[in-house]
Amino acid sequence: MPFDYIPPLLTHNNKKIVLCVLDGLGGLPMIMGGKTALETAKTPNMNRLAKEGMIGQTIPIRPGITPGSGPAHLALFGYDPLQFDIGRGALSAAGVGLKVNQGDVAARGNFCTLDKDGMIIDRRAGRIPSNESLPIVKKLQGVQIPGVTVEVEQVKEYRFAIVMRGPNLDHHLEDSDPQVTGVPPLPVKATRKEAESTASLFNQWILEAKKVLADEPKANGITLRGFATDPGLTSFKDAYGLHAACIAVYPMYRGVAKLVGMDIIQFEGEKPQDEFNTLAQHWNDYDFFFVHIKKTDSMGEDGNFDGKVHIIESVDQALPELLNLKPDVLIITGDHSTPCKLRSHSWHPVPFLLWAPETHRPDEQDEFGEGACSHGSLGTFPALNTIPLALAHAEKLIKYGA
């Protein structure tokens, strides 16, 4: 339970909350004295919301800690990733629609290229494209070993997810990816005694899998990592009383949303307006919407400053459709920073905007950017506070104590 004092305070109303996450939103100037991508982007709509509402900046995990996508989203949803340890395997499996029940063991899989001696020569199988890897994943789906059942689904390119189901499985296993080339994949090893038979089962499965992959020119080997089981998180409904929906293009984010019990809405298209269109179509079905925009992060990772500016502007241009729905609480933020200058996720605080015209206390800031957010009236605060603040501004919490 993220906040055990919240469920007794929950009260129902028809107000609607939208949490719009621009992945990796926070940035850095490329040169001294410059502006960040968010500050450079022309965002008249976000600036108006910032002027009318209130802004601040969040610490995703802990000060100085650079988060991965999974932990960063869990924090935004109020589940402290240092308290709730959720393996990447469970996230990936959930993200491609594989069920992970308690006792199942999920992992992330990579195709790799092995030479004739079984040494890894490419850890990502030449970044084999998705259309090429799909038939290879189909082959893997036929690989079974006695005593357990194994399910495999494609993630993207050289990546897949795997779930093993059966009696007495234990997920305390070490990654088999050695992280370097010129050596063979590691055997799956148990990190505690109870997991030894599960390690052996995964190693048997890998052996069988290698047989069906033997003729593949690139994807003739496999590594597994992020072994995990269902973390058994309290659902969004139980934790916050919210009937919640996820609108996201990428499986990973659907996976995290699913782990906290959100409904995943299927839709066509990849652009911000496609996502906001989907939101509009389902507006009456939910009281909480998590909308995830991926490409701000991708541009950050690519070091593409103009590209990141452009993505932010495209979200701003699509915003009026969302605003026409008259959300009671709209939060626009990121899960972490991904400065183009660093070409990677970073620990820097994340711009945060909360607009709730009935209940917000406007501050004196009138634009949405890192500099303004560091002066906003919400201050610098843990991302964990996001949902409690949203619930409060939607007047979904009664008074604590008389």
Added chain:
Amino acid sequence: MPFDYIPPLLTHNNKKIVLCVLDGLGGLPMIMGGKTALETAKTPNMNRLAKEGMIGQTIPIRPGITPGSGPAHLALFGYDPLQFDIGRGALSAAGVGLKVNQGDVAARGNFCTLDKDGMIIDRRAGRIPSNESLPIVKKLQGVQIPGVTVEVEQVKEYRFAIVMRGPNLDHHLEDSDPQVTGVPPLPVKATRKEAESTASLFNQWILEAKKVLADEPKANGITLRGFATDPGLTSFKDAYGLHAACIAVYPMYRGVAKLVGMDIIQFEGEKPQDEFNTLAQHWNDYDFFFVHIKKTDSMGEDGNFDGKVHIIESVDQALPELLNLKPDVLIITGDHSTPCKLRSHSWHPVPFLLWAPETHRPDEQDEFGEGACSHGSLGTFPALNTIPLALAHAEKLIKYGA
């Protein structure tokens, strides 16, 4: 113990601390672009203190949580209400001078009006005025049952406090107020086995009480709620080394102050200057004064913006008398926000002013208001930090470690 690292650091001096709480001080603008009540009020004295001293804003309980008065004051006094669970019955009883020892069971009582079939037709007995209810409370004081002693005191109007003393009592009891009319009061029920005999004793007492109230036209019934025993809080003296006094008009606030071991000063009058006069008279007797101004909150709950402005101005006008005493540390803040716009307590951060001319570090803010406080050098911080900050600025804490 609120902060176990503080007692070993305490050192005695003659410096005096005043904590002046304007209940429900924080607010919201009534219209977009407007000002809050505090920002609207003409407060030349508070503005001077803000200019000379330092300001910030507090989170009363946790982000997004709207506090009741009891928890909000406990937080200001450094007792985390999520850690120290204190029933309202114990607060009310303490507030009217009834001792609540460990093992005693206290509750809040309401007179109600019952029809001839015993159904509640008015849960507050027509809000019977205090002068009419006093003789009825006297009647109740005569109602006793075998095996225990029962004490009753008037709170105000239709409300009273009750304490039962005797062997093997247990306060795990449910409210008997059904919260609706047209039904009879509920029997007092135990929420655990050990409390069943106590439930039975309260039901016996209510039965006897109904006999003596039978002829009352309005107050012929009783409901009880908020059953609690002494929470056994560490006293202010032990926690902070402070000889502390409470100057408050309303019983509730005296009650909380008493629970943490403050002396309650009796005085005539209800106005800020009456409270500051009382402070002046007892200036040499204590080193910590908690002064509570109630009506800012009442005006907020009534949605009376001009009224709230007026109360804040009346406090400001009375401040010179307090300042003439030359307090070493003066804190002016609220326990929570009560925006006139919402007509209720809220979760919004609370303006906070700390003036300690010998030790404060002045910031660049020069007025006392929500906007300025969100930019103050104290930042946004838990209300729990209030007393440690006061002790520090009064130089009552030695260095931690060498």
